[in-house]
Every structure is written in C-alpha cells, then in structure tokens.
Amino acid sequence: MLGQAIADGILTGAIIALGAIGVSFGLQILRFANFAHSELVTWGAYLALVFVTFAGPGTPTGPLSFGWQLIAAMVFAGVLTGVLAWVVDILVFRRLRNSDAHPLSMVFAAFGVALVMRHVVVLIWGHGSYFYTRELQIALEVLPGIRMLPDQIFILGLTFVVVAAMHLYLTYSRTGMAMRAMAESPSLARVCGVQVESVVRWTWFISGGLAAMAGVFLGLTPQLHPEMGFNLLLALFAAAILGGAGSLIGAVVGGLLVGLAENLSVLFISPGYKTAMPFLVLLLVLFFRPQGLFGEKEGSR
Amino acid sequence: MSMGLVSYGVFFLSVVLILGIVALGLNLQWGYTGLFNAGIAGFYAIGAYTHSIITTPPRADLIANMGLPWVVGIAGAMAVTALAAWIIGLATIRLRGDYLAISTFGIAVTIQLVTLNFEALTGGSQGFTGIPRPLYGMFGSPFAFNLFYFALLLAVVALVYWGLERILRSPWGRVLKAVREDETAAIALGKSAISFRLQSFVIGSTLMGLAGALYVSFIGFVSPFDFLPIVTFQIWAMVIVGGSGNNKGALLGALTVWLIWASSGVAITKLVPPAHAAQGGAIQVILIGLMLVLALLFRPRGLIGEETMVSRHADER
Amino acid sequence: MSPPLLVARDIVAGYVPGLPIVKGVSADVARGEIVTIIGPNGAGKSTFLKALAGLVPVTSGEVRLGDAVVTGKDTHRLIAAGLAFVPQTGNVFTTLTIHENLTVGGHTIGPALRRRLDAAYEMFPALAAKRGQKARVLSGGQRQMLAIARALMTEPSVIMLDEPTAGLAPRVVGEVFADLRRLAQTDVAVLMVEQNAKAALRISDRGYVLADGENRFSGAASDLLADPAVAEAFLGSRRAGVAGSEAGRTH
Structure with missing residues (x-):
C-alpha cells in the first residue's frame, strides 16, 4: 500500500516536474507567474493526438502500448508547443513586457491567455476524453507489492534522461549559461552582450517542449481531456516554488515531493481532496521558506 | 415592453x-x-x-x-x-x-x-x-x-x-x-x-x-x-475593462462585461445547435479571455481610467 | 594624443520621457586615457554611463564609437562594437561560478573564448585559484576584480566603470586603480564615474565635473585637482561628493 503510493507518487511527480521546469523558468527568467503554462501541457498532449490520429500510435513495441509513432508524435508536439509558447509571447507577453504596464498585468494576461487556449481545445475537440491507444497492458511487479505499467516505467526512464540532458545543457552550453545569468540579473546579462529576446525565445521553446512532454505522458496515463493541464496548475506552481524559482534540479525535486504528497495523502484523507495537497505544500513553503529548497534568497524586486 | x-x-x-x-x-x-x-x-x-x-x-x-x-x-x-x-x-x-x-x-x-x-x-x-x-x-x-x-x-x-x-x-x-x-x-x-x-x-x-x-x-x-474559476476571470474583466483604481469604472465594467456575457450566451443558444452546446459555451469563455487580454494590451486604463493625478512612473527606474 | 574614441555630445537621457536626469552632457575619451567623471550625488553621472551603454534611453544627443554613430543602439550591439560596462552594484553573477561569470562575459566572442579565459586568469591570478567557486564567496575587492575581468572578456576598446571602488577598503582601492592604470597602458580607453574623487583624479588623465545633469567643469585631472572652485565645491575637505550650490564656469 505504502510502497505502491510511493511508486505512484514518483510517477506523478515526474510528470509534474516536466511541467514545473517551465513554470520555474517563467518565474525567474521571464519574471512572471505564467498561469497559461498548464495550457501548454494540454496543447502538447492534443498536438501529439493530431499526429497519432494520422500516423496511428504504432504497433506496440515490446511490453509498451505504443510504437515509434508516439515518440515521433511527442517530438512533433514538443516542437510545435515550443513555437506556440513563443508565438503567444510575441502576441501578448512581449508587448506587455516592453510597455510600462504594471508587472502583474502579465499575470492577468496569462490567465486570459489560459482561458482562450483551454477553450479553443474544447472548441476543436469537445469536452470528451481521448486516448492515444487502447492497447491493454499488464502491470509488472517491479518490487514486491509494487506494480507499474510498462508505459509508466518508460515515462520515468525518459523523464530522467531528458532532465539529465537539460541539466547538462544549462550547465555547459552558451545559451544555458546565458539563461542562468538572466535568471539572476537581466541587466548584467545585457551588459555581457546577452540578447535578452533570444534568451526569452529559448526559454519559451524549452518550457513549451517540456510541457508538451508532460502532456503526452499525462495523456498516456491514461487519457486526454481539455482540463488535464489546468488540473495540474497548482501542482506545477507548488513544485516550482518548493524547488526554488529558476532551479532545474529544484523543479524536479519539487515535482517529486508534490507528487509524493498527493499520492501519500490518499492514505490519510478522502481522495476527493487529493488535488488540494499541492496547495497545502505551497502554503507551507511560502510560509517557512519562500525562496524554496534550492532557490537563492529573493533580491530586491 | x-x-x-x-x-x-x-x-x-x-x-x-x-x-x-x-x-x-x-x-x-x-x-x-x-x-x-x-x-x-x-x-x-x-x-x-x-x-x-x-x-x-x-x-x-x-x-x-x-x-x-x-x-x-x-x-x-x-x-x-x-x-x-x-x-x-x-x-x-x-x-x-x-x-x-x-x-x-x-x-x-x-x-x-x-x-x-x-x-x-x-x-x-x-x-x-x-x-x-x-x-x-x-x-x-x-x-x-x-x-x-x-x-x-x-x-x-x-x-x-x-x-x-x-x-x-x-x-x-x-x-x-x-x-x-x-x-x-x-x-x-x-x-x-x-x-x-x-x-x-x-x-x-x-x-x-x-x-x-x-x-x-x-x-x-x-x-x-x-x-x-470563471467567476474570478469575469470579475477581473469587469475591473480591468472598467478601469482599475476607479469605483465607478468597476461598476460600469460589471455592467458591460455581464451584458456581453449574457447576450453572447443568448446569441450562442440561438445560433449554435444543441449538439454543439459545449463549443458554444467555449466561445463564451473565449470572449472573456480575449476581453481581458485585449483590454490589457490596448486599453490598459480601462473605459474610465484611474482616478488619480499621481503618475505610475514615479517609482520606476 | 590620438583622437577621441568614444565621444558623447549633448546627451539628454532619463528613465521616463519628459523627465531627463542627464540634461545635455558631453564627454569623450581616447585610447590609453583614463577619464573620470565626478560630481555630487544625483548629478546624473551613473545615468550618463548607462545611457552610453544603451541601458537608459537617450532622447537627444549623439554617441560616437570610433567612426560609427551608435546612439540608441542595443546594448549587445555596443558590446560587439567594442564597448564594455561595469555597473556599480550587482556586477557579478553571484549564483554562477567565477569561470561561468567570465564565460558569460565572453558570450559574444565565439571561438576566442578559450584564449580570453586564459588571458583573464593570467591577469588576475587570484581569480584563477577560485575559478570553480560561486562568485558569492568573493570579497568586495575580488568581486570588483571579477567584474573588470568579465568586462574585458570581449577585448573592448572602451571600458566604462560605475564607481569601481565604492565600498572597498583603502588598500583595495589602490589595487583597483593600479589595475585600471595597467589597462590604460594596453591602449584601452577608460571612462569611469567616481565618488572617491581625489584619488580617482590622481590616476586620471582628464576629468569632468557634473552637477544637476549638466557639465560644470572639465580639464586635465591635475588642473581640476588644483582648481580651488572645484576643490571647494566637489572635492570638499570633509568628503567627496558633497553638492556645491554655486555654479562655476562651464566648458
């Protein structure tokens, strides 16, 4: 029971982590709480659905319920969602950033953008649920008393690989370093010759791509619906803030902790309240350690 | 009447x-x-x-x-x-x-x-x-x-x-x-x-x-x-469309936004076949979202604007 | 002396349209020269430098760098054109290592990065010893050193520094000024703003005195140091940077 809850928590946590990375970058590099980020998760899932609708989910490979087509769909969705995020920035956020509007009007706008994005999904696909594949899978007993579907194990593995790659990218690449520089001080980054708009663009691409990946994983376990991202919104913010805004490792650790909190809570409280757990975590963090586990103390702002 | x-x-x-x-x-x-x-x-x-x-x-x-x-x-x-x-x-x-x-x-x-x-x-x-x-x-x-x-x-x-x-x-x-x-x-x-x-x-x-x-x-x-949650966004739209920092604006915004919301609801029930009620509802919500974003972009001071002489720029550096 | 490399003419600049902080300031600096701008708090010295670095909008006037007019250009273009700027505060990335600070400093230089890193460590051996550590562990003097080393990564022809000795211990002030002198020896043009007016003018070739966003005095550093009007109003015996009320002659 406990072991299974932990395993489920880690899986949920991995998906939350992928989404939380973008939220965390948004808070620190783009300097606003992007409440539309959850809709990138949803859009990523549905864009992959478009690909799967045409190409099919592929013949199940080994124990997995899908074939290479779904991986291709994920890449397709990742790229398009990254571009979508950037286009929204050009249409809305960049204009506000460059105007003398109140900084929080970005957050208002993000909510507006989220409303539009979410309901355009309803407009196109309706309220119903979709599946990438209807293949049935048999859970494997990975440890005594702990069962996981092969797809879930695949998700964990791929998440680990992608997060590790992102970490290397941020640590060693020129753009990654510029992103971290801008996270600390946009004005000093400018003085170093960093082009702010280019870093912003990369941040959106990466955030959008990872959000799409989270969306595909959510859709795989097991279905897509228009509120799939929105329902994750608090968890994403709780994870990003718990980890410390701007920290990749923080977002991942935060995601895992929030996922665990959600799934372990079921042992103590009614499952109906499970989705309130991220909020509880969030309140505790804001109260006791607003800079998060891996964050720097908030400077002047 | x-x-x-x-x-x-x-x-x-x-x-x-x-x-x-x-x-x-x-x-x-x-x-x-x-x-x-x-x-x-x-x-x-x-x-x-x-x-x-x-x-x-x-x-x-x-x-x-x-x-x-x-x-x-x-x-x-x-x-x-x-x-x-x-x-x-x-x-x-x-x-x-x-x-x-x-x-x-x-x-x-x-x-x-x-x-x-x-x-x-x-x-x-x-x-x-x-x-x-x-x-x-x-x-x-x-x-x-x-x-x-x-x-x-x-x-x-x-x-x-x-x-x-x-x-x-x-x-x-x-x-x-x-x-x-x-x-x-x-x-x-x-x-x-x-x-x-x-x-x-x-x-x-x-x-x-x-x-x-x-x-x-x-x-x-x-x-x-x-x-x-849509209630929250409707109220925002009211305050931002009406002009934040102005109580008359908030009330005017409430009237304007609710008029648009209610009449778009009526229009959609008339125009959209019942089979697509979900899509109709979505359009109504999209309107609220658009109203919010467009007001922020093109009319940040709202219909009436703020009731103050103090410049918002005063503290910006 | 060679013709001035960086020339600013009648610069008007400020954060908010219609409320200029810099109200028509002119200054120039040539290769191998150290030029210091002094003046009371609020004179617009910092804003002037930031305007030249493209960080504050210039509403009128002209900035020339070499043969090119660069007024209103984006900061990253100015950096590419040979300008460097060391802000007064927050001039190193405390969450990045020293090595990463220098690498970000060389963001625009491409394959030359390796060579420039080696050069930076050669010039500042103290930094080389700590290259893997986060910049937040550095002392005030070392931070300033890192900030200057970072700015030099692009091999600039002009370096502008905003109060490079603010908050430093007197002995360290001497070290920083010595570094700047060495830099000028390598044909770099150095333009700085200083509160530490007397000490700064002693190592400078020329100086400008700003007040209320306008030029008040200018001339050879030694003349400014000797000028009783400047001394009384701007090099005050109590401490540097006390505002003088009477207007002097302008140049």
Missing part, C-alpha cells in the same frame, strides 16, 4: 449589482492596493455557503444548518470570509505579488473541492435549496420580491460605494495609495505597509463574501457550479 422583458431586466440588473459588489472588492485590492487576488470565486463561495448554512432550516441530511435570521447570515458570511482572507493574507501578503496570486488561486480550488466533497456540510455537487429569501412572505409574486430585492441591492451597492469612497479619501486610503505607488514609501513604512495591505485585502474579500451571501439569498439555492 413585455412584462417578461422587464422581469428579466430586473433580474439581470440584480446580478450586475451583486457582481458589482465583488468588482468593488477587487478594485480595492487590485486598483487601489496592487494586490492580485486570483481566488475571487473562492471568497464569493465562502460567503455564499456560510450564509446558506446559517439561514437554511435544519435538515436531516445536512449537519450544520441553523435556520437563523437573514441578517445573521449576512454578518456571518462576512465574518467567515474576512477570517479566511486574513489567514491567507497573513501567510502570503509580504511575498512578491504573483505568489499572492498563486495562493489565492489555490484557496479558490480548495474551496471548490470542499463544496464538492464535504456533502454533509455543503450538499456536494447537488448543493441545496430552501435558502430563505428575506421578507419573501410579504410579497405576492416573485416579481414583486425581485423588485424589492433589486431596491435592496441598490441600497447595499450605494452604501458600499459610499463607504469605499470615504475610506479611500481618508488618511488610511492615502497611505494605501502611497504604498502602492511608491516602493520607497512602502519600505519606509515597513511592517505597517504590510498591515495596510492586509487590511485592504481583508476588506475587499469581505465584500466578495457579502456578495456571495446576497446572491444565494436572491436565487434561493446554492451549488458549486455558481462558483467556478
């Missing part, structure tokens, strides 16, 4: 007045204090449920109903909402602005979960009916009651408006403005700047609770589906 239309008009304007109170509450928080409340639907729901539970007569399937007088319900609704706002504000108001947004958003989600899941208290997803309407027995017809209630709402809105204008022009209101406009003033005031913000946040939320109570004792039943 047909009777039906007049009757609908009275109903429509009553809803505008109730939402107008919420918008005035938000305007105090956002327009005058710069506080970002993303949990309006939550505070509105707290007021509504508190009032319903206090005033509805006891029933076998609900544990807490009290059957107390209307006035007690109103006072209780405001008190409980104030308490909730105080607790959440205490934890988060000293943090950067968008963290308050996230926390208040979380409050709304949590309240929604409670209303859906704590059936013995809230009636769950069905909600419950039988919420007494004030002095309902004195009126011969629903229409007469609606007229009376409309007048009552007008009086409440006038009172709230007058009260807000008064406190905003008082020294308290001037400090509030200084705190919002000028980071240095806020820092110089230190702890007391936080307490001013907290007071404004609590007062604004209390108004939202009041509006929730007025709403349920108008329609006579309470259900979680009247307090979905």
